[in-house]
Amino acid sequence: MTTRTVEQHAQHVAELLAPLHTRPGEEIPLGEALGRALAADVHSPVDLPLFRNSQMDGYAVDAASITTVPVMLPVRGVIAAGPAEPVTHLPGTAYRIMTGAPVPPGADAIVPVEDTVTSDGEVRIEKTRSAGEFVRERGSDVRAGTLLLAAGSLLAARHIAVLAAVGLQRVSVRPRPRVAVITTGAELVDAGSALRPGQIYDSNGIALASSARANGAEVVSIARSTDDPAEFRTLLAEAVLTADVVLTSGGVSMGDFEVVKETLSPLGAQFAHVAMQPGGPQGTAVVNGVPVLNFPGNPVSTLVSFEIFARPDIRRAAGLPPTEAVEGPLAAPLTSVRGKRQFLRARRTDTGVELVAGPGSHLVAAMAWADVLVDVPADVTALDAGQLVKVIPL
Amino acid sequence: MTTRTVEQHAQHVAELLAPLHTRPGEEIPLGEALGRALAADVHSPVDLPLFRNSQMDGYAVDAASITTVPVMLPVRGVIAAGPAEPVTHLPGTAYRIMTGAPVPPGADAIVPVEDTVTSDGEVRIEKTRSAGEFVRERGSDVRAGTLLLAAGSLLAARHIAVLAAVGLQRVSVRPRPRVAVITTGAELVDAGSALRPGQIYDSNGIALASSARANGAEVVSIARSTDDPAEFRTLLAEAVLTADVVLTSGGVSMGDFEVVKETLSPLGAQFAHVAMQPGGPQGTAVVNGVPVLNFPGNPVSTLVSFEIFARPDIRRAAGLPPTEAVEGPLAAPLTSVRGKRQFLRARRTDTGVELVAGPGSHLVAAMAWADVLVDVPADVTALDAGQLVKVIPL
Numbered sequence: 001m002t003t004r005t006v007e008q009h010a011q012h013v014a015e016l017l018a019p020l021h022t023r024p025g026e027e028i029p030l031g032e033a034l035g036r037a038l039a040a041d042v043h044s045p046v047d048l049p050l051f052r053n054s055q056m057d058g059y060a061v062d063a064a065s066i067t068t069v070p071v072m073l074p075v076r077g078v079i080a081a082g083p084a085e086p087v088t089h090l091p092g093t094a095y096r097i098m099t100g101a102p103v104p105p106g107a108d109a110i111v112p113v114e115d116t117v118t119s120d121g122e123v124r125i126e127k128t129r130s131a132g133e134f135v136r137e138r139g140s141d142v143r144a145g146t147l148l149l150a151a152g153s154l155l156a157a158r159h160i161a162v163l164a165a166v167g168l169q170r171v172s173v174r175p176r177p178r179v180a181v182i183t184t185g186a187e188l189v190d191a192g193s194a195l196r197p198g199q200i201y202d203s204n205g206i207a208l209a210s211s212a213r214a215n216g217a218e219v220v221s222i223a224r225s226t227d228d229p230a231e232f233r234t235l236l237a238e239a240v241l242t243a244d245v246v247l248t249s250g251g252v253s254m255g256d257f258e259v260v261k262e263t264l265s266p267l268g269a270q271f272a273h274v275a276m277q278p279g280g281p282q283g284t285a286v287v288n289g290v291p292v293l294n295f296p297g298n299p300v301s302t303l304v305s306f307e308i309f310a311r312p313d314i315r316r317a318a319g320l321p322p323t324e325a326v327e328g329p330l331a332a333p334l335t336s337v338r339g340k341r342q343f344l345r346a347r348r349t350d351t352g353v354e355l356v357a358g359p360g361s362h363l364v365a366a367m368a369w370a371d372v373l374v375d376v377p378a379d380v381t382a383l384d385a386g387q388l389v390k391v392i393p394l
Numbered sequence: 395m396t397t398r399t400v401e402q403h404a405q406h407v408a409e410l411l412a413p414l415h416t417r418p419g420e421e422i423p424l425g426e427a428l429g430r431a432l433a434a435d436v437h438s439p440v441d442l443p444l445f446r447n448s449q450m451d452g453y454a455v456d457a458a459s460i461t462t463v464p465v466m467l468p469v470r471g472v473i474a475a476g477p478a479e480p481v482t483h484l485p486g487t488a489y490r491i492m493t494g495a496p497v498p499p500g501a502d503a504i505v506p507v508e509d510t511v512t513s514d515g516e517v518r519i520e521k522t523r524s525a526g527e528f529v530r531e532r533g534s535d536v537r538a539g540t541l542l543l544a545a546g547s548l549l550a551a552r553h554i555a556v557l558a559a560v561g562l563q564r565v566s567v568r569p570r571p572r573v574a575v576i577t578t579g580a581e582l583v584d585a586g587s588a589l590r591p592g593q594i595y596d597s598n599g600i601a602l603a604s605s606a607r608a609n610g611a612e613v614v615s616i617a618r619s620t621d622d623p624a625e626f627r628t629l630l631a632e633a634v635l636t637a638d639v640v641l642t643s644g645g646v647s648m649g650d651f652e653v654v655k656e657t658l659s660p661l662g663a664q665f666a667h668v669a670m671q672p673g674g675p676q677g678t679a680v681v682n683g684v685p686v687l688n689f690p691g692n693p694v695s696t697l698v699s700f701e702i703f704a705r706p707d708i709r710r711a712a713g714l715p716p717t718e719a720v721e722g723p724l725a726a727p728l729t730s731v732r733g734k735r736q737f738l739r740a741r742r743t744d745t746g747v748e749l750v751a752g753p754g755s756h757l758v759a760a761m762a763w764a765d766v767l768v769d770v771p772a773d774v775t776a777l778d779a780g781q782l783v784k785v786i787p788l
Contacts, residue, residue, distance in 0.1 A: 031600055034604045050589065050594055051591070055755075055756070057648040078650065080649075081651075082592055082620075082621070100579070100581055102591065113648050141756060141758060148762070156608060157700075158758075160600055161600070161601035162761070166595070185476070187494055187495075191562060196477040197480050199477050201558055201561045207554060210425075254451040256492065360530065363535045364556045367552045
């Protein structure tokens with residue numbers, strides 16, 4: 001079996017997953033676009049505001065007619081917000097006008113209702129206003145043709161608001177990568193089943209599916225295979241029909257019943273020992289043009305494999321920003337195995353980065369209690385308390 | 395109309411929304427629990443590992459039999475991972491064993507396959523091992539009864555993994571607050587419709603719904619009313635049948651056609667002028683026991699009202715952490731209106747907090763371009779470049 005560094009295997013996986021990044025944008029209803037990334041720039045098809053309108057409830061006037069106050073003006077009518085035949089302002093008169101209603105041509109200021117007294121078809125204006133006051137000019141927010149939101153923008157409520165305001169019903173967003181998950185192992189049973197000796201509950205299926213979803217993927221299927229190659233082959237053939245990438249767990253190690261390795265090796269899969277802990281045994285294949293990543297089956301190995309090898313490209317494909325590694329001081333000294341890059345489970349606390357339990361790849365509860373992976377380079381064998389280490393947020 | 399500070403109105407809204415926080419937990423399938431908050435502590439129902447098992451593919455031995463190496467041991471059989479009748483180890487013999495398979499009673503160490511040579515029913519062991527090596531003891535990750543995850547934990551993939559590993563099919567999570575949205579205004583039409591003079595596209599419905607969803611709510615309905623009180627009353631009556639809280643936009647100001655105010659005032663609603671910009675006119679009501687928050691209709695006022703008054707309690711009800719305000723230096727001086735707390739749209743840039751366009755509550759594109767609200771206290775009228783201001787992330 002070939003040996004690779006983490007960087008070499010990550011590079012190899014990135015090449016396999018490259019087709020995820022060239023899928024065309026997907027047109028979806030705006031109401032479903034929250035959290036998605038725009039696939040293309042959006043230019044405004046219209047001016048905003050769409051028309052010159054009132055910022056206040058009050059009276060539309062021409063400022064020249066109210067330079068001396070108080071002044072009485074005849075009220076020619078009411079302009080409500082809503083569809084209506086346009087009217088024209090006559091100097092020396094006023095229209096009662098509501099917020100958002102079109103300001104009639106000829107009027108150039110709004111007197112807020114608080115500064116007026118109405119009586120018998122006339123309004124008494126008590127404060128002067130300059131031309132333009134409380135008038136929202138057409139296009140004063142955005143002009144038709146202006147770049148509204150750039151490709152890649154992650155759509156929050158305020159972005160959806162402006163896309164709706166310019167009248168868009170649908171937007172083109174980065175497609176979610178479609179992920180299929182297949183776990184393997186004769187020992188795996190569903191939660192809720194009675195356990196026979198030697199059996200355990202399958203956690204990798206739901207864990208990989210949740211990891212994929214949390215990073216922007218759509219999970220198209222979750223399946224489980226025994227160690228029977230025919231069964232695994234059938235599940236894989238189904239998975240590649242709908243998935244952009246298939247993730248498997250288990251069956252890639254040194255045992256007698258390595259169903260993934262046995263099935264995929266004849267199909268040109270690569271199985272490598274990657275110089276890392278956890279997650280050493282890794283495989284990759286391409287089946288019917290679909291990349292297949294074969295992670296080891298220990299629950300922690302599976303989750304760490306996802307974080308290191310799958311997460312970056314799945315996030316990028318979905319248009320999500322990368323998860324940036326940060327630095328923190330170790331709360332206590334640690335030792336590491338020479339020649340293997342270690343990803344140790346830890347928590348960030350007030351006293352620094354504290355390891356959670358040991359390095360065992362079966363410690364799935366400890367993994368749950370961690371909030372970072374400490375990334376210890378392969379050539380480091382010991383670190384002191386207080387030394388800065390690279391940590392990968394989970 | 396009464397006048398309130400932002401703090402007073404926020405306190406009033408918090409009292410109205412208090413029932414959101416006492417709803418019982420909701421039992422959901424684990425596969426749907428990603429991102430949800432646990433409603434109760436979860437203690438492990440089982441030990442993890444469930445049984446003593448092998449960490450390696452190799453040979454199960456008793457360490458006392460391999461103190462001198464190399465040594466040949468007869469191989470009594472193969473223990474695969476998976477359901478099987480338990481076997482017992484005899485000193486001086488070995489079982490071929492796979493990762494995850496039960497270690498037979500009597501055996502206390504695993505010799506990795508790499509350190510062995512097999513021939514004709516015997517295995518040659520080339521390295522000594524201490525008792526316990528590569529054996530995962532039952533309960534060494536977590537013991538039955540141990541607190542696995544505390545109430546309030548936000549479920550990420552690794553949490554779902556451990557919950558699955560201990561055999562849980564369902565978890566009790568904080569229920570999503572059910573939000574209904576009703577926008578009002580005769581001027582509003584659906585995106586895609588032809589616009590008549592005076593009409594605009596409704597953006598508040600989708601904006602409030604997206605804001606609610608982004609903060610953990612389930613949106614049960616989005617409706618739109620004209621300025622006809624009968625229509626609004628009907629929509630409201632429908633909304634309170636399924637919602638925990640109803641959000642409305644528009645119809646609360648000083649105009650002639652304030653449908654929300656007209657409809658709800660006789661029902662004991664409170665309408666207040668809150669000393670803030672944008673978002674001054676605010677209303678609240680309780681209809682059939684369901685709290686109703688009445689936001690003003692300008693798109694920016696609506697969004698800011700949600701952020702200031704609805705977001706904190708909706709997030710808390712869903713079990714999401716509060717959005718913490720942070721501080722940043724102003725990139726340029728600004729002025730503010732005395733007596734009103736201003737929430738100015740701004741971006742955080744390398745040069746500091748930069749305002750995006752002006753304070754107008756119709757500037758919905760500018761709102762989209764912002765990533766924070768600058769929170770300027772009511773008694774502040776001017777701030778210099780470089781002064782630290784409180785900013786609320788959007």
